Structures are given as C-alpha cells and as structure tokens.
Amino acid sequence: MRTWMLNDNFIEKNILSFLGMFSNLRKENIDRTFMSSINPAVKFVSTLLVILSVSLSKSIYYVAIVSGFLLVSALSLDKRSLKKVAIIIAIAFLFASFIMIPSLFILKVSNAVVMILKITVSVLCVNILIYSTPTNQMTKSLKALFLPDILILIIETALKHIVIVGDMSVNMMYALKKRTIGARKKKEHALWGILGVLFIKSTIMSDNMHDAMRCRGFNGDYKSLPSLKLGEADLVYILFVLIIIFTGMVL
Amino acid sequence: MKELISINGLCYNYDDICALNNITLKVVEGDALAVIGPNGSGKSTLLKIINGIMFANKGAYVYKGKNINERYMSDNSSSRAFHRSIGFVFQNPDVQLFCSSVYEEVAFGPTQMGLEDREVKTTTENYLKLLGVEHLAQRVPYYLSDGEKKKVAIASILAVEPEVLVLDEPMSGLDPKTKTFIKELVVKLNRAGKTIICATHDFEYVKGMFNRAVVLSEQKTIVYDGAYERVIEDEPFMRANNLK
C-alpha cells in the first residue's frame, strides 16, 4: 500500500512552486511602463469593472473589443512578465476549451466560443493587473474598495508570513530531499511533519507578533497611509476604461 | 540617579520548569547594563518580563514606582505609557517588522502614540537617517538583509523615544560592520541619557558599551552584579559559568 509513495517528485514540485510563488510576490522593482505607472487603485477598480462588463455582455464583438484593449495594455508589460502572461492565458484558454467540449452537444459552437473567450479575457485582465503592480501597492489599493484598515494589516501580515514561513518550508523540503535516500516509507511522516511544524511555527509567530505589536502600542487602530494621487496616465487610462464600459452597455 | 527598575525575588515557572529563580535587580537611570548568561539561563525571559509582555509567578517588578503586573498592563492607557517608556528590540527582527514599507514601519510607533502627521514625518525621517536606512524607505522590510532589518527594527523602536532601550542579543547573525555600527549607536544613546539593558553573548564587539553587568547562571539565578569590566576579565569565573 505504501508503494505509491514512489514519487519523490512531489518535493521537487513543491520547491518549484514555492519558489515561483516567492518570485511572484517579490516584484518590487517593476520597470516603468505605462501600466505600472497607473495608480493601483484605479487599475484594480478598472479590472473589476472590465471583468464585470465582459461577464454581463452577450456579444462576441464586445468581447473582441475588450480583448483588443487588454492586449494593447498587456503590450506595455515588460518582456518577462509578458511571456508569463502569455503562457497563463494560453493554458486558461485550453482548459476552458477542454471543459466546454461536451457542451457542444447542447450549444452552438459560436456560443461556446463566446464563453471560452470571456473566460480567457477575464484571466488576461486579472494577470495584467497582477504583473504590473508590486505587491505592496496592491494591498494599498484595497483601501480604495473601502476595506477596513485592520483588514489591510491582516492581509499584509499574511503576505509577510507567507514569505517567512514559506521560506522555512522550502528549506525543510531541501533538507527532506537530502535526507531521504531509500527508506521511502518515512516520507509520508515527513509530510505531516512539515505541515505540522508549519502550524506550530505559525502559532509561535502569531504570539511573537502579538507581543511585538503590544510593545509598539498597538491597540486595534491601524491607519495605513493613503496613496491616492491621480496623474495624467491615470486619467487617460480611466477614460479608456469608461469608453469600454459604455460600449458594453450599448452592445 | 533615579531608580527606574526594581526587581525583587522574581521567579518564573511554566509546566514545572523553572526559567528564573529568585532574581533581584535594580537599574538606575543612565545605566548601561549587560545581561550575560549561557543559553537557557533565562536571559530572554527576564527581558520579556522587564518589558511587560510576560509576568512573573512570584516576586515584584516595579518600574518608575508602578507595580508592573498583568492587571496593570491590562489597562490600555497604562500599557501604552509603559511601552512608550521602555522599548524592546527582539532578537529576531522578522518578529517585529510587520508593515509593508520601511517608512511605515518606523512611522508606526509615533502614529500609534497619537502624534500629529507632521511630527510623525519629521520623527520618522530623523530616525531613518540616524540608522542610515533612509535609502530603504520604500522597501519591503522582510526582504532586506539581516543587518538592514536589524537597523530598521531599532529605528522603529527608537522612533517613540523610549527612556529605556532593551535589546535581546542585538549582535547575533550580523556582519562586523553592522555590529560596530550598532555598538557605536548604543553608546551614543546611552551618553545622551538613555538607559540600556542588553542581553548578549558576544564580547568582542561590545567594548565600551556597558558599565554594569549581571550574570545569570545555568541555575537561573544571578551570580554576579557589578562592574562590567571586572567580570569580563575574570577568566575562571567566566569559564565556570559557561560564558567563555
């Protein structure tokens, strides 16, 4: 029964995906492009509105227009991000198509195509937002959605611990890789060990953080500093987004 | 000199393990006290009790005339005033850096203490400069190097301008240049009137930092309380207590 633990590659996969995750979170220095210079709150709200209007639309022409607009914005991303986004939307497109194949018995091909396009366009829209916005700016943009400050602190805390605890888990996995030559049975226990230790460390860290916050006079009120300055690029972008949305209402 | 801290017969136990055994200690304003002891002697526990985040099972801790216990600290305004007066630099900086930019981290304390925005700005900028980290102001704290993190942590504690600065093994894991920087900073702060309490293992880079030392033994009691230089030079004593 234990022989199915034969795949050591789950450790590899974990290490790779964790490292990929860190590099995603760590985009502190994004090259200055059009999209990255736009106020993150503006981008966030626009992303939501665009996805919503695509979602509500039933016209393939509208979806085509939006995808055109998005592809143009995507072009302003830096080369590396652009490559990643391209792969992501390719996979989203393939996956959605795969899911929609059985529906061809019920629907006309054109309707299935609209659905697949809508899904792909939404994925594109979100990823443009993600790849053009550094992580800490993104959390600030949540203020624009009237999220309470304390929730923003919680999100920032979570992000920080994802990096710290995640880093620890990667190291544990490297250690696991080195230690398990043969003795395959042990790895199952190691798995619970890693996750269990992550939990235990989390409780310790949460207590430590609590102590540290108390030492700094924290009493529940957290005012994160706002960053709502609108520049020219923002206004241009907002204009385009509004045009897109009105088009959606008409079509 | 004003007596700030008076600890009498302090004991701390948890789960039948004794972490501190009958500690009696006085600290006056302007002291630069080194708390020395091998691993597991209770240094960190003592520092946490001094900082009002842990409370002893037995004995008394009086800070500036006030009895510091759980009840006293459960009141928000007393707790705030206390924490403003004593600052604590944790051994692991990750534990105390929780804002998303260095600037916010240093501004956090003053903002919480209720300063005006303009004051917060000037205070923050001053302390960023003092620690030499103004160029890191927009960086995310937990991605910095260990030395940079430590400096940001210290800046964020100093920003509320405490009278007493407590540091838990501040030199651990740092490169020589940073260690020297921190030592010089602490000496400067002490000369300016701040009381320093510092747990340390590292005797190389702390010359001139301390005037007093308290040594904790593996039995969790104080076995020496006197001039710093005298105990450091007492080789047999240091070796007997697993310090050298």
Added chain:
Amino acid sequence: MPLEFFSQCGTDDFMHIPDNYLSPSTCAVLGAFMLPVWRWGTRKIKKEFSTKNVSLIGVFASFSFLLMMFNLPLPGGTTGHAVGATLIAVLIGPSAACLSLSVALLIQALFFGDGGLISFGVNAFNMAFIMPFAGYFIYVFLKSFYSSERWDRISLFLSAYISLNIGALLAAVEFGIQPILFKSLSGVPVYSPYPLSIAVPAMMVPHLLIAGFVEAVVTVGVYNFIKKTSPRLIRDISGIKLKPVYAMMTAMIILSPIGLLASGTAWGEWSNSEIQKLVGYIPSGMSNGLNYNSFLSGYTVPFIMSDTLGYMLSAAAGVMVIFVIFKVLERAFNAHMDA
C-alpha cells in the same frame, strides 16, 4: 515549469471557481451573504483582544494559503491539493478559520489569479464559510458520541471528508443552476452551460472518490502530528456536549444540500418546451438593455415563472437560515468555551 502557471489560471482544483463560469448575479448574491459574515468577523476582532486576533488571523491566513498551495503525493504519481478548512477550523476555531481562509482566498485571487475576482464571494462562501463551519460542527457532533482517541480520529476524518464534499456540492449547484437562470434571448446559457444533472455528478465524482479522501487524510495526519508534539495547541472541545436540538440542527445542515440536489434533479428533468416558456416571458423590448437588466434580474424577476422564483427564494432562504444557525451555534459554543 508550466505547472505553477496552471494554478495561476484559477484551475488547479475545481473548488476555486474562476471568473465567467458563474453569472455576476450569482456571485453578487453569495458575496452579499458573506458581507455580514466578514463584518461580524472584523468587528469581533476590533472588539476583543484586537492585537491577538490580528496576528492570529494574519498568520493563519498564511498557513491556510501555504496548505492550499502544497502539493500532496497521490497514488499513481500525481499530486493533489487539500483545502484544510476543517483542519484549521478544529485547530483555531471556526470563526477565526473563516476569516483566515477568506484572507487566504483573497490573496490567491488578487495576487496569483487563482480563483476569480467577481466570483471571490462565491469561493469564500464555499470554502471559507460553509466548509470550516460544517467541518467543525460535524466533528464536534460526531465526537460527542464516544470518547476515545481512535474515534476522535475517525470523526475528524469523516468531518473533513464530508465538509469537502459539501463544498463541492455547493459549487456544483452553483454551476448547475446557471443554465436555468441565465440565458440570452435565444434560450442559450450565457455562463456555465451544464445543468445540475451534469454539473453535480461531474463535480461530485472526483471529490467523493479522490479529493475527499485526500482532504481527510491530510487533516488527520497533520492533526495527529500536532497532537503528538504540541498537544497544548489542540483546542479542548471534549467538554462540549451538544444538546439534542443542536444535534438535530447539525443533521439538518448536513442533509440540506441533499435537499437542494433532490429539487435539482427535478430541474434537470424539465423538457425543452418548458425552458422555452421560461425565456418567452422576457419582454422583447428588453433586448437592447439586456446587459443591465440581466444583472438586476437576479434580484427582481417579475417575468420569470413563479415556481422558479420560488426555488431561488427558498434556496436563498435556506442559506440564510444556515447562516443564522451557525451564528447561534457559534455563540453557544463560545459560551461553553468561556465557561
């Protein structure tokens, strides 16, 4: 290499529903249910032990996130993922788990594109609300029958398995009602085109056969490890005795999705002509402004047949009732905890 990108398309497991599979009205309705839950949660944080809860929720949000990310080895050499909602609910309590999971899901959606933005409310409802609360209460309910270490583990196993499948069932229902409720003029489904008779088996089979077991095994495995190494961290719920009325409520909660499924089967059996009659009620003059009106139509549907409206309203009411029950139970449990 493409594997981590795969997860960034919002499709690494079927539980994270991406955008445009569900209509905005569905997302809005379920999102609206979550709003009072979140408001209540954040207010609770601000009131009692604010610092402790901020650090608790933040840190455990990161734990949930990492747990969901973790590749688990499966038979046959592939890997899978668990949600861990029951595990977290049992370890830190269901309301803290709800907030932690919500934050974890938000981070997944917003920073990694895992799960949609518009459908965030739905995902939160399924995975951050129903799953942890259901898992927790089922665990407590089952555990109260017999007191032994072995039974403790069995109850945990079962509650994790059941709660995951309840979540999957909810997702299936959410997919399955799309083609009935949201159509274009020509009667074509605009969102997920698969009716309940397809969506439910398609979602439930993999979850009942595989994902449920993965979830249960992980939950019990990690719980055991923690119990062995730091037993103090396990919340002591042995003293809680469920009064019979609560036992009945828990049973109701477990059975209600099955009730939805039963009525769903009826929907799946509608003939084409009935479906056309449904759509035919939409006045033709609405064709141009259909976008906006179809958004609103989720709320006020004067021109759709009254029994469809009835089904929708009863499903909504049922969920409201569940929410109120959970809230009441949570308060009752808290009273027990503090005692």
